[in-house]
Amino acid sequence: MRLVVVGGVAAGLSAASRARRIDPSLEIVVLEKGERISYGACGLPYLIEGQAKSIEQLTVYKPEFFERERDIRIRTRAEVTAIHHGRREVVLADGDRVKYDRLVWAAGARPRKPPEYKDNPRAFVLHTDRDAERLQAFLNEKRPQTAMVIGGGYIGLEMAGVLRARGLRVTLCQDTTDLLNREDAFLTGALLQHLHRCGIEVRMNTRAPSEPGTDLVLCAAGLQPNTAIPAEAGIEIGRTGAIRTNERTETNLSGVFAAGDCAETAHIVSGRPVWVPLGTTANKMGRVAGANAAGRRERFPGIAGTSIVRIGGLGVALTGFSELQARREGFSPAVARIHGPDKPKYFFGHGVQVELVADRSSRRLVGGCIVGEEGVLGRINVIATALAGRLSVEDFGNVDLGYAPPYATAMDPLLVAAQQLLRLLD
Amino acid sequence: MRLVVVGGVAAGLSAASRARRIDPSLEIVVLEKGERISYGACGLPYLIEGQAKSIEQLTVYKPEFFERERDIRIRTRAEVTAIHHGRREVVLADGDRVKYDRLVWAAGARPRKPPEYKDNPRAFVLHTDRDAERLQAFLNEKRPQTAMVIGGGYIGLEMAGVLRARGLRVTLCQDTTDLLNREDAFLTGALLQHLHRCGIEVRMNTRAPSEPGTDLVLCAAGLQPNTAIPAEAGIEIGRTGAIRTNERTETNLSGVFAAGDCAETAHIVSGRPVWVPLGTTANKMGRVAGANAAGRRERFPGIAGTSIVRIGGLGVALTGFSELQARREGFSPAVARIHGPDKPKYFFGHGVQVELVADRSSRRLVGGCIVGEEGVLGRINVIATALAGRLSVEDFGNVDLGYAPPYATAMDPLLVAAQQLLRLLD
Numbered sequence: 001m002r003l004v005v006v007g008g009v010a011a012g013l014s015a016a017s018r019a020r021r022i023d024p025s026l027e028i029v030v031l032e033k034g035e036r037i038s039y040g041a042c043g044l045p046y047l048i049e050g051q052a053k054s055i056e057q058l059t060v061y062k063p064e065f066f067e068r069e070r071d072i073r074i075r076t077r078a079e080v081t082a083i084h085h086g087r088r089e090v091v092l093a094d095g096d097r098v099k100y101d102r103l104v105w106a107a108g109a110r111p112r113k114p115p116e117y118k119d120n121p122r123a124f125v126l127h128t129d130r131d132a133e134r135l136q137a138f139l140n141e142k143r144p145q146t147a148m149v150i151g152g153g154y155i156g157l158e159m160a161g162v163l164r165a166r167g168l169r170v171t172l173c174q175d176t177t178d179l180l181n182r183e184d185a186f187l188t189g190a191l192l193q194h195l196h197r198c199g200i201e202v203r204m205n206t207r208a209p210s211e212p213g214t215d216l217v218l219c220a221a222g223l224q225p226n227t228a229i230p231a232e233a234g235i236e237i238g239r240t241g242a243i244r245t246n247e248r249t250e251t252n253l254s255g256v257f258a259a260g261d262c263a264e265t266a267h268i269v270s271g272r273p274v275w276v277p278l279g280t281t282a283n284k285m286g287r288v289a290g291a292n293a294a295g296r297r298e299r300f301p302g303i304a305g306t307s308i309v310r311i312g313g314l315g316v317a318l319t320g321f322s323e324l325q326a327r328r329e330g331f332s333p334a335v336a337r338i339h340g341p342d343k344p345k346y347f348f349g350h351g352v353q354v355e356l357v358a359d360r361s362s363r364r365l366v367g368g369c370i371v372g373e374e375g376v377l378g379r380i381n382v383i384a385t386a387l388a389g390r391l392s393v394e395d396f397g398n399v400d401l402g403y404a405p406p407y408a409t410a411m412d413p414l415l416v417a418a419q420q421l422l423r424l425l426d
Numbered sequence: 427m428r429l430v431v432v433g434g435v436a437a438g439l440s441a442a443s444r445a446r447r448i449d450p451s452l453e454i455v456v457l458e459k460g461e462r463i464s465y466g467a468c469g470l471p472y473l474i475e476g477q478a479k480s481i482e483q484l485t486v487y488k489p490e491f492f493e494r495e496r497d498i499r500i501r502t503r504a505e506v507t508a509i510h511h512g513r514r515e516v517v518l519a520d521g522d523r524v525k526y527d528r529l530v531w532a533a534g535a536r537p538r539k540p541p542e543y544k545d546n547p548r549a550f551v552l553h554t555d556r557d558a559e560r561l562q563a564f565l566n567e568k569r570p571q572t573a574m575v576i577g578g579g580y581i582g583l584e585m586a587g588v589l590r591a592r593g594l595r596v597t598l599c600q601d602t603t604d605l606l607n608r609e610d611a612f613l614t615g616a617l618l619q620h621l622h623r624c625g626i627e628v629r630m631n632t633r634a635p636s637e638p639g640t641d642l643v644l645c646a647a648g649l650q651p652n653t654a655i656p657a658e659a660g661i662e663i664g665r666t667g668a669i670r671t672n673e674r675t676e677t678n679l680s681g682v683f684a685a686g687d688c689a690e691t692a693h694i695v696s697g698r699p700v701w702v703p704l705g706t707t708a709n710k711m712g713r714v715a716g717a718n719a720a721g722r723r724e725r726f727p728g729i730a731g732t733s734i735v736r737i738g739g740l741g742v743a744l745t746g747f748s749e750l751q752a753r754r755e756g757f758s759p760a761v762a763r764i765h766g767p768d769k770p771k772y773f774f775g776h777g778v779q780v781e782l783v784a785d786r787s788s789r790r791l792v793g794g795c796i797v798g799e800e801g802v803l804g805r806i807n808v809i810a811t812a813l814a815g816r817l818s819v820e821d822f823g824n825v826d827l828g829y830a831p832p833y834a835t836a837m838d839p840l841l842v843a844a845q846q847l848l849r850l851l852d
Contacts, residue, residue, distance in 0.1 A: 010836065021849075043770065043831045052772040052831075154830075268826065279836050280829045287845075288824075301824050308828035317828050344469065346478040377833040378804015381825075382811050388825045389815015398714075398727050399807075399814045400694065402734035402743050403706040404580075405469045405478075407803040410436065410705050419713075423447075 001026055003293050004090060004098055006080050007106035008032030009041065010279045011260025013061070014286030015104045016072045019294040026294060028072045029098060031090070033079035033107075036129055037063055042279050044132045045158040048139070049165060055129045080107070083233035085253050102255045102293040105230055105243065106286060109223035109261035109277045114150070116210040123217040126155060135218075144168060144215030150208040152179040154309040156220035157191070160200050161311035168216070171201040173208045180309065182369070184322035186337055186355050190371045191316060198312040223277050225262040238264045240275035247299045249289040259289035266302030269320050269366050269387055270329045276305045304367075306384045308377055315376030319384040320367025323357050331359040331366055336420035340413040342375045344405050350374050354417040356383070356393075363392045363425055368417075379414055393421050427452055429719050430516060430524055432506050433532035434458025435467065436705045437686025439487070440712030441530045442498045445720035452720060454498045455524060457516070459505035459533075462555055463489055468705050470558045471584040474565070475591060481555045506533070509659035511679050528681045528719040531656055531669065532712060535649035535687035535703045540576070542636040549643040552581060561644075570594060570641030576634040578605040580735040582646035583617070586626050587737035594642070597627040599634045606735065608795070610748035612763055612781050616797045617742060624738040649703050651688040664690045666701035673725045675715040685715035692728030694813055695746050695792050696755045702731045730793075732810045734803055741802030745810040746793025749783050757785040757792055762846035766839040768801045770831050776800050780843040782809070782819075789818045789851055794843075805840055819847050 003019050005012045008030050016028050030037070036059065043058040052058055063074040079093040089099045110127065117123035122144070124135045138144070145168060149160045152174035160172045172195065179188045188204075195202050208221075225242040227235075236252040238244035242264040249257045249265075260282035264275040281303050288300040308317035326333040336356050343349030352372035359366050368383040370376045386396050397418035403410050429445050431438045434456050442454050456463070462485065469484040478484055489500040508517040515525045536553060543549035548570070550561045564570070571594060575586045578600035586598045598621065605614045614630075621628050634647075651668040653661075662678040664670035668690040675683045675691075686708035693700040707729050714726040734743035752759040762782045769775030778798035785792050794809040796802045812822050823844035829836050 040770070040831070040836060042829070042836070043772070046772065046831050052770075057770075057772050158830075278829070280827065283837055284824050284841075299820075301821055304826040306826040306828045308830045308833055310830060310832040315833065319826065319828070344466070344478075344483075346469070346472065346483050375804065377828050378801065378807060381804060381808045381827045381838075384826050384828065385808050385811040385817070385822075386815065388821055389812065389817050391811070391815050394725075395727055395814055396811075398710050400730040400732040400745065400810050401706065401807045402732045402745070402803050402810065403468070403704070404584075404734045404736060405466070405472050406736040407734055407741065410466060410468070411709055412807075415710075 001101045002099060003028045003102045003104065004100035005030045005104045005106060006090065007108055007260065008037035008074060008076065009039065009108060010282035011106035011286030011289070012104065013038055013066070014283045015106060015259060015290030015293065016066070017070055018287045018290030020070050020072055022291060022294040022296060030066070030072060030074045031078040031080055031098065032074065032076045034128065035076050037074060037076060039129055040279065041127065044126050045155065045162050047132050048136060049162040055132065080229060083229060085233055085256065103257070104289045104293050105256065105258045105262060106260045107226040107262050109225045111219065112221045112224055113219050114208065114221060117217060117219055120217060122215060123219060125219050126159060138216070139166065142215070146214040147216040147218060148173060148208065148212040148214040149218045149220060151220035151222060153181050153220060153222060154307055157309050157311050159218050159220060160195070161198065163218070164198055164200050171203065171214065173203045173206055175205070175207050177205050180316065180318060182318055182322050183324040184369065187316065187318060187322070187369050187371070190353060194312065194314045223261065225275065225277070227262060230258070238273050240264045240273055242275040244273070248292045248297065249285055249300055250292060257289040257293050259285040265300060268302040268304050272329070274303065274305065276303060278307060301388070304384045304387045306380060308380060313373060314371065315373065316371050317376050317380035318369040319380050320387050321357060322367060326357050326359065326366050332361055333366065334358050334360050334421060334424040336417045336424065338413060338417045338420060340416055341409055342372060342413060343408060347406050349409070352379070352413050354379070354413045356417045356421050358393045358421050358425065360425060363394065365391055365393055365396050382414060393418055393425060397422055427527045428525060429454045429528045429530065430526035431456045431530045431532060432516065433534055433686065434463035434500060434502065435465065435534060436708035437532035437712035437715070438530065439464055439492070440709045441532060441685060441716030441719065442492070443496055444713045444716030446496050446498055448717060448720040448722060456492070456498060456500045457504040457506055457518070457524065458500065458502045460554060461502050463500060463502060465555055466705065467553065470552050471581065471588050473558050474562060474585070475588040481558065506655060509655060511659055511682065529683070530715045530719050531682065531684045531688060532686045533652040533688050535651045537645065538647045538650055539645050540634065540647060543643060543645055546643060548641060549645060551645045552585060564642070565592065568641070572640040573642040573644060574599060574634065574638040574640040575644045575646060577646035577648060579607050579646060579648060580733055583735050583737050585644050585646060586621070587624065589644070590624055590626050597629065597640065599629045599632055601631070601633050603631050606742065606744060608744055608748050609750040610795065613742065613744060613748070613795050613797070616779060620738065620740045649687065651701065651703070653688060656684070664699050666690045666699055668701040670699070674718045674723065675711055675726055676718060683715040683719050685711040691726060694728040694730050698755070700729065700731065702729060704733060727814070730810045730813045732806060734806060739799060740797065741799065742797050743802050743806035744795040745806050746813050747783060748793060752783050752785065752792050758787055759792065760784050760786050760847060760850040762843045762850065764839060764843045764846060766842055767835055768798060768839060769834060773832055775835070778805070778839050780805070780839045782843045782847050784819045784847050784851065786851060789820065791817055791819055791822050808840060819844055819851060823848055
């Protein structure tokens with residue numbers, strides 16, 4: 001029995017490792033089209049920033065680890081060009097064919113690079129280790145003074161901050177009225193204020209010019225899932241544009257699973273399919289795909305779309321739905337927004353902003369966001385956990401959060417926001 | 427219609443404020459036996475430490491605020507000596523009588539001071555603002571060199587750290603085998619190691635000597651709820667020794683509610699009555715008592731016993747049940763303990779220790795603890811929220827926690843611990 005995994009980063013390696021743990025007798029082959037496996041692409045902006053010193057620091061495991069410790073065969077530079085499910089085999093770019101009994105497609109996503117920048121030697125994307133090396137070399141050799149960052153998602157924001165910190169004059173260009181892909185005026189407003197303080201010029205609701213006139217152009221205009229080859233093999237693509245999977249992460253082809261940035265999954269609040277390519281989801285979804293490919297029956301409950309970004313010392317995090325998104329999903333939202341201290345003054349507490357969104361009819365919490373200098377991750381994670389537990393606003397307002405003066409206020413801003421929300425639901 | 431609230435700190439003022447918001451026509455009187463209201467007693471160790479400079483910094487509101495802004499009458503130095511429920515009145519120490527229609531008893535708890543230290547001028551407790559003033563004066567004037575701290579609960583631990591930081595030679599004496607009132611060898615072990623590093627001598631399982639021979643003795647041997655007066659009035663006391671309340675925080679006497687450090691409540695995991703006197707519970711339970719006293723029907727879901735303490739830079743937090751406690755409560759516990767980085771190395775991640783406890787038969791998470799230098803509060807709060815949501819270990823392991831390299835690792839130690847726990851449940 002052979003399991004073939006296509007993709008050697010987060011989802012693929014999680015799937016392979018989990019399958020091995022469940023079935024020691026399974027033959028497992030991972031096919032990775034690049035040269036490296038298991039590196040944390042989320043760390044690439046911090047490599048450019050200089051916080052991480054080398055791509056090796058972003059690499060979790062080397063192929064030898066998987067071969068030796070987990071008896072998983074790793075083939076790098078092995079690009080899959082076709083799936084022949086009838087014959088249970090994949091075809092590689094070099095013509096080689098690899099048979100499978102079970103297949104996990106974890107081929108990720110790739111950045112959208114607007115065609116007008118295709119041949120522009122000053123235009124970069126930041127998606128792979130090679131992209132980072134190229135951008136780093138350009139920055140060090142050409143010493144650009146000005147940069148345009150196209151896209152106000154998390155990579156765009158992180159990179160705007162990183163380039164600004166490296167001394168460039170930075171303009172961020174976003175073609176919608178929202179940042180961080182969240183229709184949320186509160187969040188976008190807080191970010192715009194902060195970007196202004198950081199000295200980053202922002203053009204909202206503006207299409208990027210085809211000839212920006214800056215020394216450097218960074219395209220962070222979103223990703224697209226790698227679905228062409230599975231689609232050709234008859235694997236169903238969902239409305240989100242990513243591979244459709246059931247709650248076991250299986251595609252419409254029996255024995256073929258998909259996980260990570262190429263696959264859609266359920267939103268934990270609405271139950272509807274969503275596509276939010278993030279490394280954390282890839283790890284977890286990959287584990288479930290690997291378990292099911294090894295014969296277990298496991299369920300991936302879906303995601304809340306939690307993300308966090310740091311820019312110029314400020315943490316901005318979100319989970320679940322904003323008010324507008326909640327309305328579009330058929331909820332009847334109520335929203336509380338507060339600003340409060342995260343610690344007592346005598347422990348130098350900072351202000352933290354909290355937005356909580358609830359559904360009036362079910363009285364359930366459906367989303368939230370946090371903006372602040374400290375304690376942002378902890379608080380967004382509490383909201384994400386409340387979404388997983390389908391907590392009502394009442395119950396959320398009574399969660400027994402910890403308190404001691406060096407860490408928090410007696411009524412955490414999360415609970416204060418919940419109380420405000422409760423009054424709106426009365 | 428008059429609401430009388432006995433106790434002018436966390437629970438009492440939360441109750442009064444909430445009742446006012448619900449019913450603008452209610453007459454509300456708060457009776458406080460001390461001179462100050464609304465101060466954060468949890469901050470007292472940090473006043474001794476010098477982090478907080480004055481008792482005023484611990485005070486949230488002055489009486490005038492409640493009188494003026496909330497139309498709540500505050501009587502300080504008003505000690506209640508009896509409740510005559512038949513006549514719906516309380517009797518004060520000065521002989522005055524105050525009529526009520528509804529009563530909220532929020533008279534708190536007081537420290538146990540072993541009788542052998544009663545007349546020892548070098549022996550102190552730290553419970554009220556006055557206690558802090560006396561201890562501070564003694565430290566500044568007598569310059570003690572050695573201290574014995576009696577009790578390894580959170581006040582004992584915080585004060586051992588504070589006195590050590592002030593340069594005293596400190597011995598901590600605990601009469602059981604556990605610290606932080608949790609039968610948890612993992613937690614106690616981590617604390618003992620750290621106390622040793624801080625240069626604090628610890629005597630476990632040792633009764634405090636009646637004549638310690640140190641320059642200073644700090645008694646932090648636990649609290650006892652102020653229940654004598656309600657008990658005399660026929661208010662039922664629960665098995666925990668605190669006032670018995672139903673889920674609406676009402677006592678067995680109709681129209682008489684109890685909240686905060688004098689009252690027991692339900693444990694959110696077991697549903698059984700527990701008594702864990704903490705300011706956060708007092709705030710929340712007080713709110714519910716105030717709402718019900720003002721005619722609403724609200725439910726307090728109970729507590730998980732979450733607490734966090736900082737000592738010498740280390741954060742130690744717990745929630746729900748330890749393995750031993752879970753077994754005693756009739757669960758069949760499985761435990762995972764891991765040690766992992768809380769952030770990537772290139773962001774100077776620290777190690778964090780995670781203990782998670784689950785019930786084998788229901789597969790539900792029932793408790794956990796966290797020890798580390800950073801991110802301790804956020805992680806314990808995630809576990810506390812999972813307990814409120816009654817999450818299974820599977821679902822907990824798939825919670826969509828946020829990730830970005832400046833804040834976390836792609837697989838948070840919480841999720842790694844959950845995966846380990848899952849393997850034990852297989």
